[in-house]
Amino acid sequence: KQEVTQIPAALSVPEGENLVLNCSFTDSAIYNLQWFRQDPGKGLTSLLLIQSSQREQTSGRLNASLDKSSGRSTLYIAASQPGDSATYLCAVTLRDSSYKLIFGSGTRLLVRP
Amino acid sequence: GAVVSQHPSRVICKSGTSVKIECRSLDFQATTMFWYRQFPKKSLMLMATSNEGSKATYEQGVEKDKFLINHASLTLSTLTVTSAHPEDSSFYICSASLEEQFFGPGTRLTVL
Numbered sequence: 001k002q003e004v005t006q007i008p009a010a011l012s013v014p015e016g017e018n019l020v021l022n023c024s025f026t027d028s029a030i031y032n033l034q035w036f037r038q039d040p041g042k043g044l045t046s047l048l049l050i051q052s053s054q055r056e057q058t059s060g061r062l063n064a065s066l067d068k069s070s071g072r073s074t075l076y077i078a079a080s081q082p083g084d085s086a087t088y089l090c091a092v093t094l095r096d097s098s099y100k101l102i103f104g105s106g107t108r109l110l111v112r113p
Numbered sequence: 114g115a116v117v118s119q120h121p122s123r124v125i126c127k128s129g130t131s132v133k134i135e136c137r138s139l140d141f142q143a144t145t146m147f148w149y150r151q152f153p154k155k156s157l158m159l160m161a162t163s164n165e166g167s168k169a170t171y172e173q174g175v176e177k178d179k180f181l182i183n184h185a186s187l188t189l190s191t192l193t194v195t196s197a198h199p200e201d202s203s204f205y206i207c208s209a210s211l212e213e214q215f216f217g218p219g220t221r222l223t224v225l
Contacts, residue, residue, distance in 0.1 A: 043217055108154075
C-alpha cells in the first residue's frame, strides 16, 4: 500500500530564506508526483507536476526534484515571501488503471515578515 | 483551461437532512471524477472514484449508502450526503481527471 510522508509537519521561517520541503513515498511504481498549495479553507492549487521519467521541474522561485528509486521528492522555495505562507501537499499518482492520487499529510509553512 | 467548479461553497444544514454537492468541469469533459474529504489540519482522503455512466467505486470504510455519488454526464458529478450528522461536517473537494487531476475549490459542510 502506497504511503506518502511529508517532513516537517510545520515550518516557520523569516522572509527571504531559502527552504526545502520533503516528501517520501513507499512504492516507486508511480505515474507522477505533484506538489500543491492550499490556503486555509480553500481548494488546491497545483504548483508543479513531475512525470515519473523526469528528475525535476521548475516554476519561478519553485523547484521540485524527484528521485523515484529512493522514493523522495523535495520542493525548494527560493527567497521566501509572506505570501508563500500556506500548506504544501505532495501527492503521487498510482501507476495502475485507477490513477488515484495519494496525498501526504502536508507541511504548514509560515513566512514571517 | 481545466477549470473545475463546486457548488455550493458552503452549506449549513440540520442533522437528519440530506445535502447535495455538485462538481462540474467547465471547459473539458472528464470521464473520471474523484471525491475527497478533508478534516481540519489534515490531508485529503479519497472517498470514491466516479466514472461517467457507471457506479462509483468507494474506498474502504466509506459508506456508499451514506455518500451517494452520481456521474450523469461527462461534466457533472454529484455527492449527496444522506441523513447528515454532525460527524459528517467536513471540507469536501472534488477533482476531474484528464490524466492529471484538476481540483474544485471545495465545499464546507457544517451539520448542526
